[in-house]
Amino acid sequence: MFLNPFKKAFGLDLGDHSIKVVQLKQRLVNKGPYHYELAHASSFNLPAGLIVNGEIVQPEEVIRLLKSHLTQQKIHLNKIPWAVSCLPETKTYIQLLNIHLSEPKEKLEQSDIESLIPSYLPYELNEIYLDWQEINPNPKEVDRSVLLAAVPKKIADPYTYLLNIAGIVPLAFEVEALPIARAVINRQKDLTTQSRGILDLGATRSSFIIYDHGTIQFSLSLPISGAQITEHIQKSLSLTFEQAEKIKKECGADKGKCSPELAKVLEEIIDDLAKKITQAIQFYKVHFPEKNTLTGIRLCGGGANLLNLENILSAKLKMKIRKVNPWVNIYPKGEEPMPLDESISYTTAIGLALRAIENPLTI
Numbered sequence: 001m002f003l004n005p006f007k008k009a010f011g012l013d014l015g016d017h018s019i020k021v022v023q024l025k026q027r028l029v030n031k032g033p034y035h036y037e038l039a040h041a042s043s044f045n046l047p048a049g050l051i052v053n054g055e056i057v058q059p060e061e062v063i064r065l066l067k068s069h070l071t072q073q074k075i076h077l078n079k080i081p082w083a084v085s086c087l088p089e090t091k092t093y094i095q096l097l098n099i100h101l102s103e104p105k106e107k108l109e110q111s112d113i114e115s116l117i118p119s120y121l122p123y124e125l126n127e128i129y130l131d132w133q134e135i136n137p138n139p140k141e142v143d144r145s146v147l148l149a150a151v152p153k154k155i156a157d158p159y160t161y162l163l164n165i166a167g168i169v170p171l172a173f174e175v176e177a178l179p180i181a182r183a184v185i186n187r188q189k190d191l192t193t194q195s196r197g198i199l200d201l202g203a204t205r206s207s208f209i210i211y212d213h214g215t216i217q218f219s220l221s222l223p224i225s226g227a228q229i230t231e232h233i234q235k236s237l238s239l240t241f242e243q244a245e246k247i248k249k250e251c252g253a254d255k256g257k258c259s260p261e262l263a264k265v266l267e268e269i270i271d272d273l274a275k276k277i278t279q280a281i282q283f284y285k286v287h288f289p290e291k292n293t294l295t296g297i298r299l300c301g302g303g304a305n306l307l308n309l310e311n312i313l314s315a316k317l318k319m320k321i322r323k324v325n326p327w328v329n330i331y332p333k334g335e336e337p338m339p340l341d342e343s344i345s346y347t348t349a350i351g352l353a354l355r356a357i358e359n360p361l362t363i
């Protein structure tokens with residue numbers, strides 16, 4: 001876009017435990033298919049209790065910390081106030097829906113989508129914000145597909161309020177699965193006959209996304225998270241949270257490094273995780289008739305750094321599983337601007353930054 005007034009907009013990932021900022025800029029000279037490069041990436045941890053399960057409990061303190069971080073990082077909101085942000089995965093909905101029309105029509109209308117809501121979401125229409133996009137529209141067909149994203153107003157409004165008070169203009173709020181998929185699905189790769197799973201293991205929430213036919217099919221919150229894994233280790237091995245976090249990061253599920261007790265605790269957790277993923281894949285097989293075979297799962301979020309997790313999950317699910325490269329659409333292989341272990345925590349923020357530079361106002 002030539003005259004994009006928001007070209008310096010940044011991606012802002014607001015989580016319970018951390019806030020992450022990523023800003024991209026146009027390359028002076030394109031490098032093959034790569035048009036952008038990193039202008040800024042930073043993050044800071046939020047003390048517990050300020051945002052809890054996606055609900056903003058202490059907005060004033062979050063605003064104070066966010067403004068002070070941005071000032072420190074030399075992101076001057078009087079010059080660049082625009083951001084694309086996301087809403088907590090556990091409180092939002094995203095799913096591909098099939099719509100059966102009584103007769104073919106050129107374009108779907110808002111009312112076509114609204115009529116479906118009661119059968120899909122436990123909310124009244126006036127309680128939610130809806131966003132939707134038709135997938136592969138064919139005006140001659142009566143059976144159409146729509147990617148629907150919905151957020152309860154009581155969740156979204158405090159985020160708008162928070163950013164406005166902080167002096168930030170939110171150009172868009174996305175459901176988290178969208179930026180994740182945007183960052184990690186390689187645009188150069190032909191995936192017409194394959195579907196992909198993406199598992200995001202964050203500090204307080206995890207989700208499993210299925211991507212197929214060029215779009216997200218659905219996203220499911222999983223009752224497992226990085227902090228829960230630490231708490232499990234803490235209880236089972238009678239440690240403090242800090243000690244448990246330390247051995248989780250240092251030893252993980254690496255047989256050569258961890259004690260048999262830790263291995264046992266992690267084995268149970270990973271077993272449970274594998275079961276939940278199998279159920280989600282099964283759900284996809286049963287409910288989505290046009291599915292492609294799931295050929296692999298990519299792991300992101302800081303929890304994906306658990307040593308040996310990829311190998312254990314691969315063996316349990318009998319499928320290729322590896323960590324994502326969230327720079328895959330921005331940098332050629334080997335030229336990524338930060339180590340991949342660190343990068344995977346930035347996956348959501350990178351996807352938001354891509355939206356901010358490419359298409360800030362519409363999906």
Ligand SMILES: Nc1ncnc2c1ncn2[C@@H]1O[C@H](COP(=O)(O)OP(=O)(O)OP(=O)(O)O)[C@@H](O)[C@H]1O
Pocket residue numbers: 014015016017018201202203204205206225226227230245248249250252300301302303304305306307344345
């Ligand atoms: N090497 C490691 N091994 C295991 N877990 C790790 C490792 N490094 C980070 N983690 C875990 O990753 C989690 C943080 O991940 P991430 O930065 O993606 O979370 P977040 O975005 O702050 O949280 P959320 O998305 O839940 O709001 C923490 O639970 C941390 O313990």
Ligand SMILES: [Mg+2]
Pocket residue numbers: 015202203301348
């Ligand atoms: Mg996160």
